Amino acid sequence: MSDRNDIDALIEMMARLPGLGPRSARRAVLHMIRKRALLLQPLADQMARVAQTARECLNCGNIGTSDICAICASEKRATGLICVVEDVADLWAMERAAVFKGRYHVLGGTLSALDGVGPDDLRIPALLTRIETEAVTEVILALNATVDGMTTAHYIADQLEGRVTLTSLAQGVPIGGELDYLDDGTITAALNARKPV
Amino acid sequence: MSDRNDIDALIEMMARLPGLGPRSARRAVLHMIRKRALLLQPLADQMARVAQTARECLNCGNIGTSDICAICASEKRATGLICVVEDVADLWAMERAAVFKGRYHVLGGTLSALDGVGPDDLRIPALLTRIETEAVTEVILALNATVDGMTTAHYIADQLEGRVTLTSLAQGVPIGGELDYLDDGTITAALNARKPV
Ligand SMILES: [Zn+2]
Ligand SMILES: [Zn+2]
Numbered sequence: 038m039s040d041r042n043d044i045d046a047l048i049e050m051m052a053r054l055p056g057l058g059p060r061s062a063r064r065a066v067l068h069m070i071r072k073r074a075l076l077l078q079p080l081a082d083q084m085a086r087v088a089q090t091a092r093e094c095l096n097c098g099n100i101g102t103s104d105i106c107a108i109c110a111s112e113k114r115a116t117g118l119i120c121v122v123e124d125v126a127d128l129w130a131m132e133r134a135a136v137f138k139g140r141y142h143v144l145g146g147t148l149s150a151l152d153g154v155g156p157d158d159l160r161i162p163a164l165l166t167r168i169e170t171e172a173v174t175e176v177i178l179a180l181n182a183t184v185d186g187m188t189t190a191h192y193i194a195d196q197l198e199g200r201v202t203l204t205s206l207a208q209g210v211p212i213g214g215e216l217d218y219l220d221d222g223t224i225t226a227a228l229n230a231r232k233p234v
Numbered sequence: 235m236s237d238r239n240d241i242d243a244l245i246e247m248m249a250r251l252p253g254l255g256p257r258s259a260r261r262a263v264l265h266m267i268r269k270r271a272l273l274l275q276p277l278a279d280q281m282a283r284v285a286q287t288a289r290e291c292l293n294c295g296n297i298g299t300s301d302i303c304a305i306c307a308s309e310k311r312a313t314g315l316i317c318v319v320e321d322v323a324d325l326w327a328m329e330r331a332a333v334f335k336g337r338y339h340v341l342g343g344t345l346s347a348l349d350g351v352g353p354d355d356l357r358i359p360a361l362l363t364r365i366e367t368e369a370v371t372e373v374i375l376a377l378n379a380t381v382d383g384m385t386t387a388h389y390i391a392d393q394l395e396g397r398v399t400l401t402s403l404a405q406g407v408p409i410g411g412e413l414d415y416l417d418d419g420t421i422t423a424a425l426n427a428r429k430p431v
Contacts, residue, residue, distance in 0.1 A: 043287055043299055047280045050273075055265050056258035060414070065251040067322055069281070070288045070297055076247070078285040083244045084278035087263075088270045090240055100267055102240055125264055217257070 044070070096167070098143030098160050100125050108132075108140055115139045120177040121164065121193065123147055123186065126217045131179065134224035139177075142167065147185035148192055161193065168200060175202040177231060204231040241267070293364070295340030295357050297322050305329075305337055312336045317374040318361065318390065320344055320383065323414045328376065331421035336374075339364065344382035345389055358390065365397060372399040374428060401428040 044066065052062035069077040093099070094106035101107060108114055118139030122128050128141045144159045156162070167173060176197055180186035194203050206227040219227075241263065249259035266274040290296070291303035298304055305311055315336030319325050325338045341356040353359070364370060373394055377383035391400050403425060 043280070043284050044297065047277075047284050050277050050280055053273075054262040056254065056261055061253035063323060063326065063414075064253055066284075067297065068252050070284065073285045073288060076250075077281055077288075080244075080247050081278045081281035081285055083240070083247055084266070084274055084281065087240050087244050087267065088275040088278055091267045091270060091274075100241065100264065126260060129260065217260075 097141045098125070098145060098163075099128055099141060113138075116171055117174045118177070119164070119167065119171070119173050119175075120179050122179050123181055123189075124217070127179065127181070130217045130219065131224060131228075134221040134228070136225045136228050137177075139175075140171075144180075144189065147180065147183070147189040149185050149188075156192065159189075161196070164193070165196060168197065173201055175204065177228075178203065178205040179228075180205075206231055294325075294338045295322070295342060295360075296325055296338060310335075313368055314371045315374070316361070316364065316368070316370050316372075317376050319376050320378055320386075321414070324376065324378070327414045327416065328421060328425075331418040331425070333422045333425050334374075336372075337368075341377075341386065344377065344380070344386040346382050346385075353389065356386075358393070361390070362393060365394065370398055372401065374425075375400065375402040376425075377402075403428055 048059070048062045048066045051057055051065055052059045054062075057065070069080065090102040091100060092102065092104060094101060094109055095104050096109040097106060099106040099108060103110070115138050119142050120131060120137055120139055121142045121144060122131065123144050123146060125143055128143055131137050131141070142160065142164045144161065144164075146154055146159055148154055148156065148159065164176075168176070176193070178190045178193060180190045190205060197203055206224075245256070245259045245263045248254055248262055249256045251259075254262070266277065287299040288297060289299065289301060291298060291306055292301050293306040294303060296303040296305060300307070312335050316339050317328060317334055317336055318339045318341060319328065320341050320343060322340055325340055328334050328338070339357065339361045341358065341361075343351055343356055345351055345353065345356065365373070373390075375387045375390060377387045387402060394400055403421075
């Protein structure tokens, strides 16, 4: 149907988003078209705004709307205490628990021999630099309890041994579990019961 | 985090789409931000385009980009044969099967005593008008095999009895099943084996 090209193109773009497929993309697009004044146009505007303003924090790798994110810029967040996470989604999950008052460092993934990901492919060199420049005394390794997550934690622990107090989230993180799937209470418990590595 | 307001607003809007929730919206937004030049900006542009151009066909209720949709406007589609569906998604599912060569009529829902949906809340009066103006000889009732779908089919059959040949999709549509979930082959089989009501 020739007059559906624009709509089909939108469905195809939506279907490529994680968690969506062709069917859910069709449903979502039909829903948005039915509410195009209230939903589709505002969503388009908001996406355009975020496309223009979103950026990675130059310090920690968080995603926000300034070169230095609100957490790194805040005077209320403890300096000297860094929580290392794999992904921005994990940082956001920690923030939803609202229990951690230090700063973060987003690695952007995990070491992986299989996928050829080495320390320099992650933000590990930047982490080592921050240990010095920010006079860090404690690093909390909040990596996912997967094989690659644990390998990465061990690697970072080796690099930092003797330079800072190293802890990791302990109680509550299930084997094989990923932070972003956990409820806030579990994250709080795991943080409060953190143990030395 | 004050600098995440724009991003949080986008996540909230995405989370309200059918099939998405807060978690999948966060994942989708993070994914789009990482590929903002290649994905977020083009998606915003496409949404804005569709918000401007999408409209309901004045004749059949299909969604396209002109006042009369490509199917209603096509000289290749048989006049005199109308397939009645509940929803635009069902029409699109029929079109993917590419077996029906007539025209459609989208009711926009089903009769429902519980929800207070009567014939005038659907496009049933417009269907009755089309029977005359388009000299329709056969109406295929392709409604979902739900209680409300069957109630609606019976109501329309009563209205049209003696005026047109009435058929319904038969073989292949499972009890309680919805058209939009079916594969193309099932829809083709159901259409080919259609039986008089
Ligand atoms: Zn930062
Ligand atoms: Zn039409």
